[in-house]
Amino acid sequence: MKILYNAHIHSFDKNLDLPGKSESTVLVIDRDRVVALGGPELLETFGARSIREDMGGRVILPGLTDAHIHLMNYALSLQKVDVETSSKAEALQRVAERVAKTPPGEWILGHGWQQNDWGGEFPTAAELDAIAPEHPVYLTAKSLHASWANTGAMRLAGIGPGTSDPLNGKILRGVDGQPTGILLETAMLIVEQIVPVPDETRVAAAIEAALPGLWKLGLTGAHDFDYRPAFMALQILDNSQRLKLRVTKSVPLDLLPHAFALGLRTGFGSEHLRIGSVKVFMDGALGPRTAAMLKPYLNEPENRGILNMDGEQFYEYGRQAADVGLSMTGHAIGDRALHEILDGYEQLRAYERERGLPALRHRIEHVQVIHPDDARRLGKLGVIASMQPIHATSDMLAAEKSWGPRVELAYSWRTQLDAGAVLAFGSDAPVEAPNPFWGLHAAVTRRRPDGSPGPQGWHAEQCLSVREALEGYTVGAAYAAGLEDSLGRLSAGYYADLIVLEKDPFTCPPDEMLSMKSAATMLGGEWLWQA
Numbered sequence: 001m002k003i004l005y006n007a008h009i010h011s012f013d014k015n016l017d018l019p020g021k022s023e024s025t026v027l028v029i030d031r032d033r034v035v036a037l038g039g040p041e042l043l044e045t046f047g048a049r050s051i052r053e054d055m056g057g058r059v060i061l062p063g064l065t066d067a068h069i070h071l072m073n074y075a076l077s078l079q080k081v082d083v084e085t086s087s088k089a090e091a092l093q094r095v096a097e098r099v100a101k102t103p104p105g106e107w108i109l110g111h112g113w114q115q116n117d118w119g120g121e122f123p124t125a126a127e128l129d130a131i132a133p134e135h136p137v138y139l140t141a142k143s144l145h146a147s148w149a150n151t152g153a154m155r156l157a158g159i160g161p162g163t164s165d166p167l168n169g170k171i172l173r174g175v176d177g178q179p180t181g182i183l184l185e186t187a188m189l190i191v192e193q194i195v196p197v198p199d200e201t202r203v204a205a206a207i208e209a210a211l212p213g214l215w216k217l218g219l220t221g222a223h224d225f226d227y228r229p230a231f232m233a234l235q236i237l238d239n240s241q242r243l244k245l246r247v248t249k250s251v252p253l254d255l256l257p258h259a260f261a262l263g264l265r266t267g268f269g270s271e272h273l274r275i276g277s278v279k280v281f282m283d284g285a286l287g288p289r290t291a292a293m294l295k296p297y298l299n300e301p302e303n304r305g306i307l308n309m310d311g312e313q314f315y316e317y318g319r320q321a322a323d324v325g326l327s328m329t330g331h332a333i334g335d336r337a338l339h340e341i342l343d344g345y346e347q348l349r350a351y352e353r354e355r356g357l358p359a360l361r362h363r364i365e366h367v368q369v370i371h372p373d374d375a376r377r378l379g380k381l382g383v384i385a386s387m388q389p390i391h392a393t394s395d396m397l398a399a400e401k402s403w404g405p406r407v408e409l410a411y412s413w414r415t416q417l418d419a420g421a422v423l424a425f426g427s428d429a430p431v432e433a434p435n436p437f438w439g440l441h442a443a444v445t446r447r448r449p450d451g452s453p454g455p456q457g458w459h460a461e462q463c464l465s466v467r468e469a470l471e472g473y474t475v476g477a478a479y480a481a482g483l484e485d486s487l488g489r490l491s492a493g494y495y496a497d498l499i500v501l502e503k504d505p506f507t508c509p510p511d512e513m514l515s516m517k518s519a520a521t522m523l524g525g526e527w528l529w530q531a
Contacts, residue, residue: 001028001029001030001035001046001049001050001051002028002029002050002051002052002053002496002525003026003027003028003029003042003043003046003047003050003051003052003053004026004027004029004053004055004060005025005026005027005040005042005043005052005053005054005055006025006054006055006056006057007024007025007026007027007055007057007058007059007060007500008023008025008057008058008059008060008504009023009024009025009026009037009059009060009490010059010060010061010062010470010506011024011037011062011489011490011491012061012062012470012471012474012475012488012489012490013037013489013490013491016037016491022039024037024038024039025038025039025040026038026039026040026042026043027060027490027496027498028042028046028050029496029525030525031524031525032495032496032524032525032526033493033494033495033496033525034490034491034492034493034494034495034496035492036492037490037491037492055500058500058501058502058519059500059501059502059503059504059505060490060498060499060500060501061218061470061474061490061498061499061501061505062474062487062488062489062490062497062498062499063218063219063220063221063474063487063497063498063499063521063522063523064217064218064219064220064221064436064470064473064474064477064499065219065220065221065222065223065246065426065473065474065477065478065481065487065488066214066219066221066222066223066425066426066427066429066434066436066473066477067222067223067386067424067425067426067472067473067476067477067480068223068225068365068366068386068388068424068426068427068428069222069223069224069225069426069427069428069429069434070144070224070225070226070230070428070429070430070431071207071210071222071224071226071230071234071247072203072206072207072224072226072227072229072230072233073144073226073429073430074210074429074430074434075203075206075207075209075210076198076203076206077111077112077430078206078209078210079206080109080110080111081094081098081108081109081110081111081139082094082110082111082112083095083110083111083112083113083139084111084112084113084114084142085112085113085117086117087117087118088113088118088123088127091110091113091123091139092127092128092131094110095108095110095128095131095132095137095139096131096132098110099131099132099135099137102135104134104135105134105135105136106135107135107136107137107138107153107195107196108132108135108136108137108138109138109139109195110137110138110139110140111139111140111142111430112140112141112142112430113139113141113142113148114141114142114143114287115141115287116287116397116398116401120401122148122172122180122182123148123181123182124180124181124182125148125149125150125151125154125179125180125181126151126181128148128149128150128151128181129150129151129152132150132152133152134152135150135152136149136150136152136153136156137149137150137152138150138153138191138192138195140188141287141288142287142431142432143285143286143287143288143431144285144430144431145184145185145188145284145285145287145288145290146182146183146184146185146188146285146287146288146290147182147183147188147191147192148181148182148183149181149183149191150181151181153191154179154181154191156191156194157190157191157193157194158190159171159179159183159190159191160179161173161176161177161178161179163179163190165187166186166187166189166190167186168185168186168306168308169183169184169185169186169187169188169189169306170183170184170185170187170290170306171183171184171187171190172184184284184290184306185284185288185290185306197229198229199229200229200232200233200236201233201236203229203230203232203233204233204234204236204237204242206233207230207233207234207237208237208242211244211245212528212529214245214434215244215518215521215528215529216517216518216521216529217434217435217436217437217517217518218436218437218499218501218516218517218518218521219245219434219436219521220245220246220497220498220499220521220522220523220528221245221246221247221248221477221481221487221497222245222247222248223247223248223250223276223386223424223426223477223480223481224247224248224249224250224276225250225279225365227252228252228255230249231249234247234249234273235273238270238272238273243272243273244272244523244526244528245272245523246271246272246483246487246495246497246523247272247273247274248274248275248276248480248481248483249269249273249274249275249276250276250277250278250279250329251264251275251276251277251278251279251326252278252279253278253279253280253281253317256278256317256320256321256326259278259321259324259326260320260321260323260324260326263324264324264326265324265325265326266325266326266327266360266361266482267482271524274481275326276327276329276481277326277327277328277329277361277362277363278317278318278321278326278327278328278329279329279330279331279365280308280309280314280317280328280329280330280331280341281308281330281331282307282308282309282314282330282331282332282337282340282341283305283306283307283308283331283332283333283334283336283337284305284306284333284334285333286333286368286395286398286399286402286403287395287398289303289305289402290305290306291305291333291334291337291368291369292304292305292306292307292308292334292336292337292340293305293334293335293336293369293403294334294335294336294339294371295406297402297403298401298402298403298404304336305334305336305337307336307337307340309340310340310343311339311340311341311342311343311344311347312343312344312347313344314328314330314340314341314343314344314345315343315344315345315347315348315351318344318345318347318348318351318362319348319351322348322351322352322355322357322360323355323357325357325358325360326360327360327361327362327363328345328348328360328362328363329362329363329364329365329386330344330363330364330365331365331366332364332365332366332367333366333368333369334368334369335369335370335371335374335406338364338367338369338370338371338374339371339374341364342364342374342377342378342381342383345362345381345383346377346381348362349381349382359382361384361479361480361481361482362381362382362383362384363383363384363385363386363424363480364378364383364384364385364386365386366386366387366388366391366428367385367386367387367412367416368391368395368399368410368411369399369403369406369407369409369410369411370409370412370415371409372409375409375412375415375416375419376419376420378416378419378421379416379419379420379421380419380420383421384421384422384423384424384476384479384480385413385416385421385422385423385424386424386425386426386480387411387413387416387423387424387425387426387472388425388426388427388428388431388432388439389411389413389425389439389440389442389443389469389472390427390432390433390438390439390442391411391428391431391432392410392411392442392446392458392462393442393446393447393448393458394432395411396453396458399411407459408459410459411459411462412462413443413462413464413472414461414462414463414464415462417464417468422476422479422480423468423471423472423476424472424476424477424479424480425439425443425469425472425473425476425477426439426477427439436473437505437513437514437516437517438513438514439469439473440466440469440470440473440505440513441510441511441513441514443463443464443468443469443472444463444464444465444466444469444510444513445457445463445510445511446458446459446460446462446463449511449514466505466506467506470505474488474489475488475489476488495523495524496522496524496525497522497523498521498522499518499519499520499521499522500518500519500520500521501516501518501519502519503516517531518531519531
């Protein structure tokens, strides 16, 4: 048994964190669970048979969960060329440096570029050819919805002037019909299917190597949205007791028939690895302007993005999943994608009622821009808004340029919360850094680290309080995973998953959140990280 004392504890238990109620300063832990919270009297009650640890007046919070992350892609991205740069020239320089250290013929992989940071124009294969004539080069965009390939990579993939665009994808071409090197959405798969893929053992090693960095950021949980290799790797780690993170794992749509045949249910698994929702892609992303919109993008009258399926198709998948107890979630960024998926959920809720099925914890990932007529529908339908606060500050300029006045309901956390939707917050790493405190700062201030766009923030009417924002990483994420009775709070009977902070996010200036990290991180009563 452990006793953590001399602490300022924010339990996120509404019965304990009450105005006027004495602050909890002592936390009692037995094995992997919290036994009691209270004051110094607990030292006498439990002290005789406990190990005491003085917290030195530090702050204790429940462990944080990233409710939307790509663990495999994030872990592997740490080994790739980082091309998230302020200029294209710097990105090319980084690629050239990797080329100089890599034998000819081997692949050069990178991640993070965003053409909006480089003046808005897409880069070209020719620019990569000039620095890597003997290497295939493949660089994914920050959004993961576009990629930049050189001629060598396209040649190996069989992409040429006569290659047709795949369904729901596009190969950008010059006036001469030649591919430019930019691949959008499903066109990326043409190259990705020939890029050497590490086996699940190497993926497991990469994820395990990335875990300490996540603990230092205060993360004890994650909702993962990568594919089968990631699930295989996570099982390897879990089976060998090396998965020191509580992971809720999505099921890719193409595996739904197999999950249905097996009778797999949401929530099945172990204490560290559980099945989550079936993941559907409704549309693309803002960066490459493939998010599905009801009206065209500004200055692009022919472009309304790419809609992968309508609400009726989504409902058909959801009905199959509901029959075996699998919840649904959908990537939906544009307002048309949001409208269609909400139509699908409306039918699915009716189906659940008609068949006497449980009302499952369905979600929507991103919810980046929504039509006013649809703004309250998530709350009404009991659909979780799985959002990433850091996207708002990263994307605000691009959103204004592409969506114009529609940004009034872009990244609208306050609107969703007030309409009764549960918020679950994440990072979408490696699209963004998996730092929950950066997300917390964005949710509370709607400002970038440099203070832009000004003291009031971007559309400040959507700002959240510190508690509301932190609940997105704690109780909201736990609810989304169906674990609200054991995670997200520090209460008797809950897992002893917690973090220790030197500063209190409830009282410090908001900009100090940007430099926050966990001084110590505990999972199930075990210290994983201590500064």
